[in-house]
Amino acid sequence: MNVQQKATLQKLGPFLALLVLAAGLAITSPDFLTVGNLLNVFRQVSINALIAFGMTLVILLGGIDLSVGSILALSSVLTALMLSHGIDPVVATSVGILAGAGMGMINGLVISKGKVAPFIATLGTMTILRGLSLVFSEGRPITGLNSDFFAMLGGGYVAGFIPVPVIMMLVMFVVFWFVLKRTVFGRHVYAVGGNEEAASLSGIKTDRIKIWVYTLSGAMAATAGMILTSRLNSAQPTAGTGYELDAIAAVVLGGTSLTGGRGWIFGTLVGALLIGILNNGLNLLGVSSFYQQVIKGVVILLAVLLDRANKK
Amino acid sequence: MKRILSPLLIGLLATGLIACSKQGPDTQAASEPAASSALSIGLAISTQNNPFFVALRDGADAEAKAQGVKLITVDAQDDSAKQISNIEDLIQKKVQVILINPADSDAVAGVVKEALKAGIKVVSLDRSVNGAEVSAHIASDNVAGGKMAAEFLLEKIGGKGNLVELEGIPGSSAARERGQGFHSVIDGKADVKLAAKQAADFDRAKGLTVMENILQGNKDVKGVFAHNDEMALGALKAIEAAGLKNVIVVGFDATPDAVNSVKAGQMSATVQQKPELIGKMGVDTAIKLGKGEAVDKFIPVPLDLVKQ
Numbered sequence: 063m064n065v066q067q068k069a070t071l072q073k074l075g076p077f078l079a080l081l082v083l084a085a086g087l088a089i090t091s092p093d094f095l096t097v098g099n100l101l102n103v104f105r106q107v108s109i110n111a112l113i114a115f116g117m118t119l120v121i122l123l124g125g126i127d128l129s130v131g132s133i134l135a136l137s138s139v140l141t142a143l144m145l146s147h148g149i150d151p152v153v154a155t156s157v158g159i160l161a162g163a164g165m166g167m168i169n170g171l172v173i174s175k176g177k178v179a180p181f182i183a184t185l186g187t188m189t190i191l192r193g194l195s196l197v198f199s200e201g202r203p204i205t206g207l208n209s210d211f212f213a214m215l216g217g218g219y220v221a222g223f224i225p226v227p228v229i230m231m232l233v234m235f236v237v238f239w240f241v242l243k244r245t246v247f248g249r250h251v252y253a254v255g256g257n258e259e260a261a262s263l264s265g266i267k268t269d270r271i272k273i274w275v276y277t278l279s280g281a282m283a284a285t286a287g288m289i290l291t292s293r294l295n296s297a298q299p300t301a302g303t304g305y306e307l308d309a310i311a312a313v314v315l316g317g318t319s320l321t322g323g324r325g326w327i328f329g330t331l332v333g334a335l336l337i338g339i340l341n342n343g344l345n346l347l348g349v350s351s352f353y354q355q356v357i358k359g360v361v362i363l364l365a366v367l368l369d370r371a372n373k374k
Numbered sequence: 375m376k377r378i379l380s381p382l383l384i385g386l387l388a389t390g391l392i393a394c395s396k397q398g399p400d401t402q403a404a405s406e407p408a409a410s411s412a413l414s415i416g417l418a419i420s421t422q423n424n425p426f427f428v429a430l431r432d433g434a435d436a437e438a439k440a441q442g443v444k445l446i447t448v449d450a451q452d453d454s455a456k457q458i459s460n461i462e463d464l465i466q467k468k469v470q471v472i473l474i475n476p477a478d479s480d481a482v483a484g485v486v487k488e489a490l491k492a493g494i495k496v497v498s499l500d501r502s503v504n505g506a507e508v509s510a511h512i513a514s515d516n517v518a519g520g521k522m523a524a525e526f527l528l529e530k531i532g533g534k535g536n537l538v539e540l541e542g543i544p545g546s547s548a549a550r551e552r553g554q555g556f557h558s559v560i561d562g563k564a565d566v567k568l569a570a571k572q573a574a575d576f577d578r579a580k581g582l583t584v585m586e587n588i589l590q591g592n593k594d595v596k597g598v599f600a601h602n603d604e605m606a607l608g609a610l611k612a613i614e615a616a617g618l619k620n621v622i623v624v625g626f627d628a629t630p631d632a633v634n635s636v637k638a639g640q641m642s643a644t645v646q647q648k649p650e651l652i653g654k655m656g657v658d659t660a661i662k663l664g665k666g667e668a669v670d671k672f673i674p675v676p677l678d679l680v681k682q
Contacts, residue, residue: 342466346466
């Protein structure tokens with residue numbers, strides 16, 4: 063087996079794990095392998111997957127973005143406030159996503175220009191933005207969104223049965239795949255994550271790459287926030303708590319290296335599906351939520367341990 | 375080969391873990407007698423990090439076991455998004471009835487409608503659902519609790535004297551119903567006078583200041599009914615500071631602080647909800663709905679009085 067084949071097989075690892083898990087659930091739970099349930103799982107996964115796509119780029123840079131859950135909450139609170147004041151839903155949604163991108167850009171600026179470690183920088187903005195979403199919402203869920211367009215984002219169907227969030231997830235998957243594989247920007251992300259100094263010496267504007275990547279991460283978190291707000295028909299100031307960890311888990315499960323420079327977006331999609339199917343399957347089997355957490359943690363640890371073993 | 379092996383291992387381990395978890399599908403199938411015609415009920419609970427809801431779940435569990443029906447509990451960990459996913463999974467699982475204890479009354483309306491569309495009966499527990507029509511709502515009987523508190527107060531003050539009522543957040547259902555029950559007993563009693571009735575918003579600090587102000591004008595207070603324990607404990611501080619003795623203070627909720635205060639002989643009583651009973655009645659109602667029987671839209675759950 064040559065090096066190329068080995069690399070391909072290693073990349074397909076998470077996908078095989080997903081197939082094994084799905085097969086196991088199909089045998090143990092009669093309700094798992096139905097079209098209805100699979101669409102249901104994809105819809106549930108879409109929110110985490112969208113955040114994780116952005117997180118993949120961040121982690122490819124060797125960074126981390128802890129603020130995505132707070133960005134999700136603040137942008138949905140802002141959008142819900144606009145909607146409840148009768149602002150056009152298309153405008154409100156666009157402004158919400160742009161606001162998320164702006165929050166991400168602040169992360170990027172603090173990290174690149176301010177030379178603050180990503181962990182610390184995004185820990186700070188995570189706390190600030192969560193606080194602001196509580197401030198703007200006065201700590202209460204914002205309801206009364208009454209908008210058909212907005213309700214469709216999370217609850218609508220394309221062709222009568224494919225949920226809109228699933229379509230959004232697949233479209234963004236293709237976009238991110240194309241950006242990473244086929245654009246100069248994508249190559250630069252890998253280069254900066256692999257060796258920042260070498261990338262800088264070869265003329266890549268590393269600061270600009272970082273700012274863009276965190277901006278994208280913020281925009282994706284806000285997009286996920288729109289779907290979530292639409293599904294709940296209310297903006298919750300505490301929404302998205304802990305989502306950063308689910309997104310990081312999806313990225314890592316998908317085989318992207320936490321040290322940067324190595325990974326791919328297909329892996330992240332598979333990682334998000336693994337987590338989603340695990341949640342869904344454990345619910346279908348009636349496993350208590352306490353055990354569910356234990357099992358999820360064990361799976362994440364195993365994935366990383368085995369990935370390490372493979373690299374030796 | 376190692377590269378194919380490792381993901382296989384992850385998958386196998388994951389499925390293995392599922393298979394060996396104690397609430398696996400086999401145990402459920404075994405605890406399901408034929409008599410119940412295999413009714414399966416989903417319980418979507420808001421959180422299990424709060425003793426109140428753990429007790430609610432335990433009550434439902436015990437009743438399900440006693441009646442021989444299948445109960446699948448899913449826990450939202452106070453996250454409305456997770457609760458929606460949980461309920462979607464229950465819909466896929468094709469349970470016949472879903473008992474829902476909403477993490478947020480508004481946010482679950484959409485998924486409750488989905489369940490109803492799938493032909494599943496829905497019953498809300500403790501908190502109601504806003505924006506979707508459920509078969510029944512099961513919650514504490516706050517009106518009865520208010521009555522219970524008033525009757526206890528009257529007995530303790532010997533049927534005459536000045537009373538004070540500290541209201542919860544004006545307009546909230548708990549404040550309205552507790553107040554209504556209280557007034558249904560004391561209103562029209564010739565020897566009983568409601569010397570003051572003011573809102574302290576369920577807040578301990580406000581309970582303290584509001585009571586201080588009331589005591590400025592009325593030294594002769596025999597009893598206080600507060601719509602929750604926090605306000606009652608605040609009022610108690612004001613009463614102690616004013617040096618008044620033998621004032622009967624009755625709260626509501628039976629929080630640990632309040633129960634300790636009752637035990638120490640400071641607060642006189644507090645009205646306690648019965649979360650286990652809410653869970654039990656939830657399962658009973660689900661069984662009725664499963665058999666196609668009619669149930670009441672609102673099913674009040676009786677309360678208890680904690681006193682020394």
